[in-house]
Amino acid sequence: MSSEPRIEPPRLATSVKVLYSLGGFAYSAKTPLMGLLLLFYNQVVGLPAQWVSLALAISIVVDAIWDPIFGQLSDNLRSRWGRRHPFMYASAAPFAICWILLFYPPAGWSDLALFGWLLILIVLSRVFISLFEVSATALNPELSRDYHERTQLWSFRYMVGALAGVGINWMGFAIFLRATVDQPVGQLNQAGYGPYATTTALISVAAILTASIGTHRLIPTLHRPPPRPKERGFLLREIGIAVFNRDFAALILSGVFSGIVSGVTLGLGVYLNTYFWEFPASKLATLGLAGLVAVPTAAFFGPWLSRKVGKKVATMSLMTGTLIIGQAPLGLKLLGLMPPNGTDLLFLILFVDVALTTVCSGAALFLIYSMMSDVVEYVELRTGRRSEGLMLSSVTTLQKALSGVATIIPGLILVMVGFPDKAVPGQVPQDVLHNLVLMYLPIIAAMSVLSIFCVRFYRIDQASHEAVTAQLRARNAG
Numbered sequence: 430m431s432s433e434p435r436i437e438p439p440r441l442a443t444s445v446k447v448l449y450s451l452g453g454f455a456y457s458a459k460t461p462l463m464g465l466l467l468l469f470y471n472q473v474v475g476l477p478a479q480w481v482s483l484a485l486a487i488s489i490v491v492d493a494i495w496d497p498i499f500g501q502l503s504d505n506l507r508s509r510w511g512r513r514h515p516f517m518y519a520s521a522a523p524f525a526i527c528w529i530l531l532f533y534p535p536a537g538w539s540d541l542a543l544f545g546w547l548l549i550l551i552v553l554s555r556v557f558i559s560l561f562e563v564s565a566t567a568l569n570p571e572l573s574r575d576y577h578e579r580t581q582l583w584s585f586r587y588m589v590g591a592l593a594g595v596g597i598n599w600m601g602f603a604i605f606l607r608a609t610v611d612q613p614v615g616q617l618n619q620a621g622y623g624p625y626a627t628t629t630a631l632i633s634v635a636a637i638l639t640a641s642i643g644t645h646r647l648i649p650t651l652h653r654p655p656p657r658p659k660e661r662g663f664l665l666r667e668i669g670i671a672v673f674n675r676d677f678a679a680l681i682l683s684g685v686f687s688g689i690v691s692g693v694t695l696g697l698g699v700y701l702n703t704y705f706w707e708f709p710a711s712k713l714a715t716l717g718l719a720g721l722v723a724v725p726t727a728a729f730f731g732p733w734l735s736r737k738v739g740k741k742v743a744t745m746s747l748m749t750g751t752l753i754i755g756q757a758p759l760g761l762k763l764l765g766l767m768p769p770n771g772t773d774l775l776f777l778i779l780f781v782d783v784a785l786t787t788v789c790s791g792a793a794l795f796l797i798y799s800m801m802s803d804v805v806e807y808v809e810l811r812t813g814r815r816s817e818g819l820m821l822s823s824v825t826t827l828q829k830a831l832s833g834v835a836t837i838i839p840g841l842i843l844v845m846v847g848f849p850d851k852a853v854p855g856q857v858p859q860d861v862l863h864n865l866v867l868m869y870l871p872i873i874a875a876m877s878v879l880s881i882f883c884v885r886f887y888r889i890d891q892a893s894h895e896a897v898t899a900q901l902r903a904r905n906a907g
Contacts, residue, residue, distance in 0.1 A: 448643025453590025454636030482840030520560035588728035595720035602714035615710025696839025731792030
């Protein structure tokens with residue numbers, strides 16, 4: 430079945446690229462706080478670590494199940510505002526409300542009641558922000574079919590979102606989570622979390638509306654799906670063709686293993702910075718500023734490397750760099766080859782390490798999305814339907830599901846190594862900290878290697894993609 434004829438979009442103006450990319454603020458604004466959620470509810474509120482990890486795991490799994498379902502609904506929506514924009518507009522207010530309430534937990538509640546509060550609000554927060562994020566990312570392949578312009582568009586969006594994360598991370602530690610007389614460790618200062626959450630929620634709303642309004646005028650040029658056939662099994666066949674595409678499967682499996690890495694890193698990263706490296710909030714704020722140089726570098730280095738060696742080789746190289754550079758300081762510290770905690774030299778080394786890791790991981794991330802965008806036309810050629818929402822959300826579906834399961838791992842590791850509650854930096858036994866790192870490093874290394882290996886099976890290059898798009902143009906013209 431062929432899709433309905435559509436007006437071919439003009440070459441994207443820089444203003445449209447910028448307005449679309451500003452939507453990256455919405456998802457990135459919550460990321461720094463999401464990384465603090467385990468610390469906040471465990472060490473500040475007092476909820477047991479395994480309970481917090483369980484709530485986070487459930488929320489990510491629910492989100493992973495919801496994303497492809499919603500992506501498929503979005504792919505086939507027929508409205509005067511197109512397939513994506515109705516959901517983009519609708520996501521803003523509900524997300525902001527749930528996100529703010531999440532960081533104002535009621536006082537005096539039992540652990541079970543607090544667990545319920547955390548679980549409900551984190552699930553709803555993830556679901557509502559996904560309404561926007563799935564819709565917005567699915568716009569990318571529609572806005573441009575050019576092999577390299579897509580990568581540029583992804584790099585723009587990544588740069589804006591990542592810089593937003595850098596700024597919001599700095600703002601959190603420098604303004605909201607500052608040390609006080611009563612609480613000398615700023616990241617344990619409960620009073621700062623609520624205002625921090627409110628600020629990030631407002632930033633997200635502004636970003637959602639900016640991206641939605643900024644691309645609204647392009648709705649007539651976007652794909653309009655034909656009515657879905659009523660024949661039995663058509664939906665399953667359409668999904669099956671997309672899911673069992675070899676190139677699609679390679680990226681999905683890579684995302685599975687990188688999802689485990691993300692889940693473990695998200696949960697334990699702040700513990701390592703606070704207790705292993707013994708950084709106060711002010712140092713964490715400065716450390717986050719490494720992204721001011723690293724993010725723009727990644728946004729320009731990734732497309733350049735892709736043009737030189739192709740998206741596949743570039744991605745595998747960048748993922749390998751992320752693994753080696755990112756984990757080297759922990760291993761060297763265990764071997765006694767790093768400067769002592771509290772020294773300027775140690776901080777300088779870690780600042781450079783964070784910058785280089787951000788360059789590699791950031792460029793690899795948007796190249797993965799660009800590669801997935803190129804699969805869309807292969808599926809359209811076979812089904813006559815574009816499934817950007819289903820496919821791009823599926824990249825993160827298993828990744829989120831495994832990340833959700835992996836979110837349980839940090840809580841279990843903390844229990845296994847005997848990490849104390851209400852711990853004070855500098856007073857945690859060294860054997861506990863060493864055991865924490867010795868359990869953390871092998872998991873990250875093994876899952877990263879498997880993720881890189883899966884990308885080897887991706888086959889699409891510029892020549893094959895251009896051949897497919899030429900066939901589609903010819904078919905649509907006919």
